[in-house]
Amino acid sequence: MDRVMAATVFNHICDLGSLSAASRALGISRPMVSRYLDEMEKWAGARLIHRSSRRLTITPAGEEALVKTRTLARLSLDIAGAAGRETPSGTLRVACAHFTATHILAPILPDFLARYPELRIEVEINNQPVSLVGERIDVAIRITDNPEPGTIARRLGDCESVLCASPDYLRQHGTPQTVEDLAHHNCLYYSGFAGKSWHFLNAQGEALSVAIKGNLSAGISSLLCEAAQAGMGIALVPEKEARPGLAQGALIRLLGQLEPRRLAVYGMYLSRDHPPAALRLLLDAVQATMR
Incomplete structure (x- = not known):
């Protein structure tokens, strides 16, 4: 494995305090972070981090290794920076x-x-x-x-979504109060994802999902947003797409106590x-x- 990358991963684990945080920061999977940590410990010939269910603790050998891996990471960035200073064409x-x-x-x-x-x-x-x-x-x-x-x-990064519908649709069909209520509404859904379920997190971080149905699906979120503004149903679309409609009152945010799953x-x-x-x-x- 790439030892420079292993050193970079080790630095992130130490700085952020967990393997999961390092995974998110580097954009690599949690199992891959574990593999790089194992590679670092094999390279150092010692246990670098004590792992428990509650916290990570850097060992004395890990403290010594951290000084060297930070130096290695800086050198790596210097080399990459020299290459990156070439004008892209x-x-x-x-x-x-x-x-x-x-x-x-x-x-x-x-x-x-x-x-x-x-x-x-x-x-x-x-x-x-x-x-x-x-x-x-x-x-x-x-x-x-x-x-x-x-x-x-x-x-x-992450894409935040919003559940929304027009005031006209809500006057005619009622406003959903729970995730389960969505099963009884006409839902406008994105056709690029497998299945016809919407997923949310409640205030306690618990996952909730509901199977939905509707008479319109599309691979373009702007079309779903326009359909929602026209009163055709309830849409789950990127927040940036819905922002103008929400600001103008053409769309109403629904189930604000829940957070749609981020992609x-x-x-x-x-x-x-x-x-x-x-x-x-x-x-x-x-x-x-x-x-």
Whole structure:
């Protein structure tokens, strides 16, 4: 395994206090974080962290290793920074859905392309997964709970959703008070996800779900939002998509005591070895904006 990456993972575990927090910060899976920690301990020849159900404790050997791994991480960043200072040029092909292009990518492109005038970006809008090799895509930016297998998936942030309907629809059909009530309404749902269930978290962090039905599904969230504003039903759409309608009173937020399950935004590409500088810089820009 990559020892520089193992050192980076170890640093994040120590700084953030848990393997799960390191996983989220680095955009890699929890099992992969454990594998990198095991690799670090094999490399050091000692137990670096005591793990219990409540907390992590750095061992004396871990404290010594941490000084060295932080130095290694700084050196690695210096080397990467020297390579990254090359002016990105050429064409970067990006695949994403309509919502991602409109609300995540479009806001950063003017400054990004002004900063790197020798770079050209081609955006392929497709609401379904694409073949990165077959379509010659450098990076796909996807909102999903299931990153495409065989790709490097860098987590860039989260997409918050909102449950909403128009005042006219609620006057005619009533306002749902519980998750279970949604089963009796016309629900407008996104066709890009398997199954016809919506998922929420209550104030205690407990997961709730409901099977829904409706007469309209679409792969474009803006269409679902417009249908909801027209009084056709209840929609679960990205909060950024619904924000203008909510501000104008054309949409009403429902079940405010619950949080719709968040989906992650990933930048997915094929190889971790020497990705183009433009790819790294674009994902950095997206991640910074989403923070």
